[in-house]
Amino acid sequence: ILGFLIIYASRFLIKRRNKEFGIYMILGMGKRKISLILFIETMLIGVVSLAVGIVLGTVASQFMSVIVANMFDADMTGFRFIFSSEACVKTIVYFAIMYVLVMLFNTFSISKCRLIDLLNAGKKNEKITMKNPLICTFVFVIAVGLLSYAYWLVTAGAFKLNVMDKLWLPVGLGCVATFLIFWSVSGLLIRIFTSIKSVYYRGVNSFVLRQFGSKINTMVFSTTVICLMLFITISVLAGALSMKDSLKKSLSECAPVDMQVRLKYSDEADASDADRICRLLTDNGFDTDTYLKDITAYNMYRTGLTAADTLGEYADILISTNPLVDLSGQELFMKLSDYNRVAGLYGLQQHSLNEDEYIVIANYKYMVDIRNAALKNGQTIAVGEKTYRPRYSECMDGFVAISAQRINDGIFVLPDDAFDDSRLYITGISANYKSGDKAWKNSADNKLVDTVKLINKKNSQSMDSDDSETSGSVGSLVNCETKGGIAQNGVGLGALVTFIALYLGIIFLISSAAILALKELSDSADNKERYGMLRKIGVDERMIDMALLRQIGIFFAFPLLLAVIHSIFGLKFVNLILSTMGMSSMMASVGTTAVFLVLIYGGYFVLTYICSRGIIKNG
Incomplete structure (x- = not known):
């Protein structure tokens, strides 16, 4: 996931420097030297990021341990600062592997570039492919059918999943159906809104739709990944927090x-x-x-x-x-x-x-x-x-x-x-x-x-x-x-599950929001001239701000909406599993998960809008 995020970010950062690389080539610099510059820059950034990350990660891990332990009212008298050299070595190795892949990706990207494309990159929209609405409708119906069957398997048909291997069936169906839904909806939405003239020609909706259409077709896969990461985040966090609450409550009830x-x-x-x-x-x-x-x-x-x-x-x-x-x-x-x-x-x-x-x-x-x-x-x-x-x-x-x-x-x-x-x-x-x-x-x-x-x-x-x-x-x-022994064992299990859930949930949530933020910030930089053109034809700043807000809001809400629908059925399945383990309902933990979602995902949305607005105004 992190490797995908770094490569995805690198792709957009390289796009932002296309004109710069084009000028280098006009001045006589070869692609090898440009690749070498990128290699050195990436390596220096990676070394600094790794050093800062290890320091912050070490401190944050101790802080996280204290938070999780306090969630279970654990005895902290024996708490000691711990630095795992083994974990540090693994972090360095995995980080190095990710950055080697990034360097190879950058070198490959530069080797395939043409001078004319580099110089004109900022003037091009991503190509809008108008999909056949009949095919999109057919694919959408198929996707909804697959998703409905997957939902049934993890709720009313959960008894059929008596072997763990069978759980891969609804998971696989859900992943495929999610991709197909985004692929079909991306084509249908453009057709639907362009056919509703009263909506399409209201304000700057036509501009927003064109901007949306220029990007959505190339973001189907990444939107699918983001949706699934958000779904995992919601399910894992809600399940772990419910388990924590249930263990604390059950201890007083079941060990009197x-x-x-x-x-x-x-x-x-x-x-x-x-x-x-x-x-x-x-x-x-x-x-x-x-x-x-x-x-x-x-x-x-x-x-x-x-x-x-x-x-x-x-x-x-x-x-x-x-x-x-x-x-x-x-x-x-x-x-x-x-x-x-x-x-x-x-x-x-x-x-x-x-x-x-x-x-x-x-x-x-x-x-x-x-x-x-x-x-x-x-x-x-x-x-x-x-x-x-x-x-x-x-x-x-x-x-x-x-x-x-x-x-x-x-x-x-x-x-x-x-x-x-x-x-x-x-x-x-x-x-x-x-x-x-x-x-x-x-x-x-x-x-x-x-x-x-x-x-x-x-x-x-x-x-x-x-x-x-x-x-x-x-x-x-x-x-x-x-x-005392039951409490200690419960704290150990609950703390481990909660720590892993918080780690995965926060990482997936930040990764999802960061990918969308990088995409939108990059697009805002590319679209400075287009927003400037809106000003020249008399569109006021309020309408421009609203157009930008709607554009960013659509991209942040698009994967979140389906992720929430997935989570409704996913949480029912998690609740069924927890109930078979003697644990109580998880509904109380959904509110806490929603707070995490609003603070992190919503925070990225607000920051992306503020930064994007600054970019287009400076343009």
């Missing part, structure tokens, strides 16, 4: 306690002993009496029922529409009293049941929607010799395992007498730390993680030696989660 330890069932486990995990932790160095309060124990069971069993007829419908969905996993069950204890600790709604009823607790939107369809149909389940019916026609919001996101795909809560401990699968505890001090909590987190690692190491040694009596071992897997 400081720690959780879970032990998968083994033959030796005594399910009736709620203190078993506490004793295990204490025996291995983590004294629960010292560290923990609000200790709440719970058990989770498996009954042999799978997701296909609990969804009933709806499972067949789901598989027919999404053949890759896996419904073979066994469902998790809890006793009502266990869940209500956990819900009380978490501040969630507690429930009651009749002896033949069950509740589904879930907060993962994708599975909630699926399960709700079965619950509305009154789907019954059989546990042991008894059949249970749903108490509610929809899932109840809740969870047991703490996490950074809403990813609980379903827990079935039944009356306490529904199953015995022979079906135990997981026993666990959730608790808070006794101290609220941040440093104390971090120390407790590290101590807990080290203790669990030690327990699992002993378990591994016990299983390897077939000795279940190893001191402090439990004979099954123990895992733990802490609120």
Whole structure:
């Protein structure tokens, strides 16, 4: 992208110096010497740009890191200034490659120039090619059809994109359709407005249209690239900012306690002993009496029922529409009293049941929607010799395992007498730390993680030696989660995604606006004589300014309009992806993205207009 921008800018800068090069040739300078001059100029500019860019980039990267970290309320006490020599070397190499290409392009451009073309370059419009309106209309209809199908694939037909490779189909269709739309519209607009005499001959519209027509045919490809870059900018920024907001919000909702330890069932486990995990932790160095309060124990069971069993007829419908969905996993069950204890600790709604009823607790939107369809149909389940019916026609919001996101795909809560401990699968505890001090909590987190690692190491040694009596071992897997650890992992992932999105978004946005600005500034310099002619025939400055404003506005709005339309459907697809990851709606982040767009893209538009107006007035 940056290489394309530099070459594109170089092309227009060379055009601005055509008359200068023509004079050099009249004075006897050969094309080789002119190419050498350009080579030396380009190299000097490149060296200075690289040096300044590395210095500014190093400072800006630290500044950006601080901004992103503050977005997630990250701990900045360990922040250090970092200079990556590897990144610096890569920057120099890539920059050198881009400038070598620019030098080759400049040499090639000069070698193909003729003296008469150089001297008369400022007096020529780019050739207006009047396209066949029937062909343009046909191509436009085809392009709209391709684009509509691509939009359908990423919205209503998104379930068909169950393999990542298939995502290239709507992407490819969108790129081709975008090019065809700009190609056809560039021909149709000229025809349409020239045929509407009341518009064409109003004010200086005919002049603006001729200026527009002289350039649009040669800018179809670049306009397509700019449109796609703007689309990527909007989608990436909105998606990343939504992910950031969702992670921050979900952490407080989905990790309401400081720690959780879970032990998968083994033959030796005594399910009736709620203190078993506490004793295990204490025996291995983590004294629960010292560290923990609000200790709440719970058990989770498996009954042999799978997701296909609990969804009933709806499972067949789901598989027919999404053949890759896996419904073979066994469902998790809890006793009502266990869940209500956990819900009380978490501040969630507690429930009651009749002896033949069950509740589904879930907060993962994708599975909630699926399960709700079965619950509305009154789907019954059989546990042991008894059949249970749903108490509610929809899932109840809740969870047991703490996490950074809403990813609980379903827990079935039944009356306490529904199953015995022979079906135990997981026993666990959730608790808070006794101290609220941040440093104390971090120390407790590290101590807990080290203790669990030690327990699992002993378990591994016990299983390897077939000795279940190893001191402090439990004979099954123990895992733990802490609120601090979840927050740290969430900050790491969110900060990485946000940093990349901001980088790509800002680079693409600046590149798009810079290409348009360079084109318009170059054209304004070429058109000084034409605007001067308008003054000579009596057109006042206000009309000239409005003509220039409309001309620049059309070129800036042309790719942006289609990019916004692309983004409407692109954001729906991104929102679908985020929702399947347990993240919330991204609509709130669209406003922030719009602010970025207005400040950078709109800023370039205003500066381009001001500079262009200065150029034509000085002419």
